[in-house]
Amino acid sequence: MVPNGFQFAGVRCGLKNKRKDIGLIVSDRPAAAAGVFTQNLVRAASVDFTREAVKGQRLRAVVVNSGNANCCTGEQGARDVVRMAELAAHHLGLATQEVAVAQTGVIGQFIDMAKVEHGIAEAAKSLSDDPKPFMEAILTTDLVEKSAVADVRGATVLAVGKGSGMVAPDMATMLGFIVTDLNVQPARLDVALRKAVATSFNCLTVDSDTSTNDLVLALANGASGVEPTDEELDGAMREVCVSLAKQVARDGEGATKLIEVRVTGTSDPKAVAMTIANSPLVKTAMFGCDPNWGRVLAAAGRAGVAFDPDTAVLKVVSQGEEHLLFEGGAPAAYDPKRASTALKSTEVVIDLALGPGETATVYTCDFGYGYVRINAEYHT
Amino acid sequence: MVPNGFQFAGVRCGLKNKRKDIGLIVSDRPAAAAGVFTQNLVRAASVDFTREAVKGQRLRAVVVNSGNANCCTGEQGARDVVRMAELAAHHLGLATQEVAVAQTGVIGQFIDMAKVEHGIAEAAKSLSDDPKPFMEAILTTDLVEKSAVADVRGATVLAVGKGSGMVAPDMATMLGFIVTDLNVQPARLDVALRKAVATSFNCLTVDSDTSTNDLVLALANGASGVEPTDEELDGAMREVCVSLAKQVARDGEGATKLIEVRVTGTSDPKAVAMTIANSPLVKTAMFGCDPNWGRVLAAAGRAGVAFDPDTAVLKVVSQGEEHLLFEGGAPAAYDPKRASTALKSTEVVIDLALGPGETATVYTCDFGYGYVRINAEYHT
Numbered sequence: 001m002v003p004n005g006f007q008f009a010g011v012r013c014g015l016k017n018k019r020k021d022i023g024l025i026v027s028d029r030p031a032a033a034a035g036v037f038t039q040n041l042v043r044a045a046s047v048d049f050t051r052e053a054v055k056g057q058r059l060r061a062v063v064v065n066s067g068n069a070n071c072c073t074g075e076q077g078a079r080d081v082v083r084m085a086e087l088a089a090h091h092l093g094l095a096t097q098e099v100a101v102a103q104t105g106v107i108g109q110f111i112d113m114a115k116v117e118h119g120i121a122e123a124a125k126s127l128s129d130d131p132k133p134f135m136e137a138i139l140t141t142d143l144v145e146k147s148a149v150a151d152v153r154g155a156t157v158l159a160v161g162k163g164s165g166m167v168a169p170d171m172a173t174m175l176g177f178i179v180t181d182l183n184v185q186p187a188r189l190d191v192a193l194r195k196a197v198a199t200s201f202n203c204l205t206v207d208s209d210t211s212t213n214d215l216v217l218a219l220a221n222g223a224s225g226v227e228p229t230d231e232e233l234d235g236a237m238r239e240v241c242v243s244l245a246k247q248v249a250r251d252g253e254g255a256t257k258l259i260e261v262r263v264t265g266t267s268d269p270k271a272v273a274m275t276i277a278n279s280p281l282v283k284t285a286m287f288g289c290d291p292n293w294g295r296v297l298a299a300a301g302r303a304g305v306a307f308d309p310d311t312a313v314l315k316v317v318s319q320g321e322e323h324l325l326f327e328g329g330a331p332a333a334y335d336p337k338r339a340s341t342a343l344k345s346t347e348v349v350i351d352l353a354l355g356p357g358e359t360a361t362v363y364t365c366d367f368g369y370g371y372v373r374i375n376a377e378y379h380t
Numbered sequence: 381m382v383p384n385g386f387q388f389a390g391v392r393c394g395l396k397n398k399r400k401d402i403g404l405i406v407s408d409r410p411a412a413a414a415g416v417f418t419q420n421l422v423r424a425a426s427v428d429f430t431r432e433a434v435k436g437q438r439l440r441a442v443v444v445n446s447g448n449a450n451c452c453t454g455e456q457g458a459r460d461v462v463r464m465a466e467l468a469a470h471h472l473g474l475a476t477q478e479v480a481v482a483q484t485g486v487i488g489q490f491i492d493m494a495k496v497e498h499g500i501a502e503a504a505k506s507l508s509d510d511p512k513p514f515m516e517a518i519l520t521t522d523l524v525e526k527s528a529v530a531d532v533r534g535a536t537v538l539a540v541g542k543g544s545g546m547v548a549p550d551m552a553t554m555l556g557f558i559v560t561d562l563n564v565q566p567a568r569l570d571v572a573l574r575k576a577v578a579t580s581f582n583c584l585t586v587d588s589d590t591s592t593n594d595l596v597l598a599l600a601n602g603a604s605g606v607e608p609t610d611e612e613l614d615g616a617m618r619e620v621c622v623s624l625a626k627q628v629a630r631d632g633e634g635a636t637k638l639i640e641v642r643v644t645g646t647s648d649p650k651a652v653a654m655t656i657a658n659s660p661l662v663k664t665a666m667f668g669c670d671p672n673w674g675r676v677l678a679a680a681g682r683a684g685v686a687f688d689p690d691t692a693v694l695k696v697v698s699q700g701e702e703h704l705l706f707e708g709g710a711p712a713a714y715d716p717k718r719a720s721t722a723l724k725s726t727e728v729v730i731d732l733a734l735g736p737g738e739t740a741t742v743y744t745c746d747f748g749y750g751y752v753r754i755n756a757e758y759h760t
Contacts, residue, residue: 039682040678040681040682041680041681041682041686041687041689042677042678042680042681042682042689043681069674071674071678072674072677072689072706072709072710072711073710073711074690074708074709074710075709076710106674107672107674107675107677107678108673108674108706108711109711207660207661208588208658208659208660209659209660209661209675209678209679209682211678212674212677212678212681278588279588279589280587280588280589280660280747280751280755281587281589281755284751284752284755284756285755285756287752287756288755288756288757290756292487293488294449294451294452294486294487294488294592295487295589297422297452297487297592298420298422298451298487298589298591298592299589300421300422301420301421301422301423301592302419302420302421302422302589306421307421309421309422309452310454326452326488328454329452329454329455330452330453330454330456331452331453331488331489367660367752368752368756369749369752371660371664371752372664372667372747372748372749372751372752375660375661375664375665375668376664376665376667376668376670376748377668
């Protein structure tokens with residue numbers, strides 16, 4: 001399912017070995033635009049460029065390259081981003097300010113603009129209704145393409161993305177593109193995007209490192225004529241963003257499983273869940289299928305959020321089984337072998353109740369040899 | 381060199397396989413005592429017990445076990461700690477309130493007090509001037525014993541410690557014991573200990589996880605008759621603590637090298653240095669001997685501390701060579717092969733200048749397959 005009025009392309013121009021590395025999304029009419037951007041002080045020129053572009057509220061296209069993040073590349077890097085937008089605009093018959101730019105890949109290397117120039121020209125010639133070539137073109141260390149779709153009364157919300165480390169500057173970054181033929185004003189799209197990101201991408205961590213190039217862009221071109229209610233729009237945006245966030249966690253560098261960390265109670269359950277989700281000791285225990293609940297509690301205890309450890313109730317849920325591990329200040333009577341077997345699943349929930357209150361869910365993955373291999377052995 | 385008036389013991393009682401697991405330090409007279417303790421909300425009963433014991437200002441002995449952290453073990457765990465102090469006091473002819481207790485090892489398992497009872501009795505019989513058996517008895521995943529010595533006008537400051545993950549609850553925790561025959565009042569010892577810890581153990585990270593059982597204890601028995609000046613005491617304490625912190629980082633789980641992260645400038649250089657030192661991407665790059673400076677800058681940029689990336693100057697220093705990697709907002713003209721070769725050293729300095737101001741130094745290690753192996757494959 002693809003929203004009306006959008007076309008996609010993905011081609012190979014040689015920034016990466018043997019894989020597609022230039023992508024285009026084009027709307028046949030001006031689309032309401034909204035974006036969220038990395039908070040890292042050290043960020044790529046394309047992030048600043050696209051933040052400015054979104055301020056125009058309407059966009060027609062986005063051009064993306066993988067294989068080079070074009071970050072920490074000074075004034076030349078900034079000029080190259082503008083040039084990419086100019087080239088895309090030229091080949092698509094648009095104005096430069098109607099084009100957004102996103103980049104992902106190695107930090108600190110100048111991008112080969114001769115290749116990019118050729119790639120954009122080729123991409124502009126190969127536009128089609130099929131988003132798959134685009135999805136391939138934005139990948140770095142990702143093993144699989146990632147997309148999610150929601151339907152709103154016959155209109156379509158399509159999200160495509162990439163990401164495998166929250167940042168692995170020489171190879172992986174989170175990028176997300178949400179395109180829809182719903183008819184939405186830019187300001188309302190911005191609200192919906194921010195709401196959706198708050199409980200999806202901002203509740204996602206692979207390795208605690210924040211990217212220099214993170215960017216999620218939403219485009220709504222109205223081609224379906226459907227005007228969604230706030231509830232419909234928020235629901236569809238949330239659905240595709242949470243799905244994409246889970247796909248990124250599951251495909252985290254070296255990951256063998258998706259882990260959902262659910263924390264209930266305290267003044268800041270998300271901070272506790274994030275600390276657990278980022279703990280190398282929790283993540284390596286999950287990789288080893290070890291129900292080492294002491295590591296979960298120890299991580300919670302250092303999150304900087306007040307709670308009484310004696311009231312904590314900790315469970316793991318996996319393959320439909322619930323294993324109570326800790327309650328009333330002392331170990332519960334669980335079967336370590338059965339709990340360890342349950343952790344062999346590719347989906348595990350860590351559920352920590354610290355009192356009455358709201359529940360925060362954070363998505364992450366385990367931490368194994370593959371992460372070290374990917375990030376230590378492939379040199380810049 | 382061992383301070384006068386102290387004796388040591390280390391024996392095996394069976395909490396761990398084939399290795400010593402019960403240690404004693406005993407002073408022949410009341411010693412001024414000071415301590416610093418983990419800030420983790422989830423902490424072992426021995427931490428609370430020893431914090432109370434130190435309030436009495438004078439101690440005669442400390443009993444330590446490895447192989448079991450006795451944490452998250454509720455009221456029974458708390459009773460077992462008191463019992464350990466009582467047993468040590470009984471065999472040494474002391475009052476219970478003159479004995480401190482420290483524990484390290486797996487979280488969430490009740491300690492086998494029959495073994496401990498036997499071990500303490502044996503340890504009390506084997507006291508000697510040699511600290512080595514004690515140093516062995518407190519190890520968990522550590523590969524080497526750790527100690528440092530300073531001389532103050534013929535008096536001795538001896539620090540012994542263990543630690544290999546900041547926390548790896550089923551096997552490793554940071555413990556430190558500083559014993560001296562200097563004549564120091566408890567309040568002054570407390571000041572010197574806090575000062576020394578601030579720039580040593582509190583500037584140390586292996587894996588960002590804070591232990592449930594961390595504890596550093598200082599005992600000064602005055603047996604040398606030497607009364608140090610403030611400068612002498614602070615200098616000697618700092619010297620042994622920094623040495624021990626570096627030894628812990630170098631022996632971090634799976635580590636192949638000691639990394640010193642030095643950050644100059646900004647309102648909080650230590651926060652920036654800690655974020656770099658805890659970045660899995662920086663640590664895996666160091667393991668792979670990859671001068672991937674983009675990861676260092678990206679980590680600095682997410683530390684929550686304001687700076688202008690264009691003014692950053694980043695170097696690595698290793699084997700007497702300095703390699704300038706980034707300056708003036710763009711990559712420097714360095715030789716990647718030479719920089720990579722330099723990183724093969726077992727000691728590397730990452731030096732990041734972000735403007736005028738103070739320099740903070742944080743000690744850490746790289747992050748490789750060994751960390752995953754130690755923390756994923758050995759089940760609780």
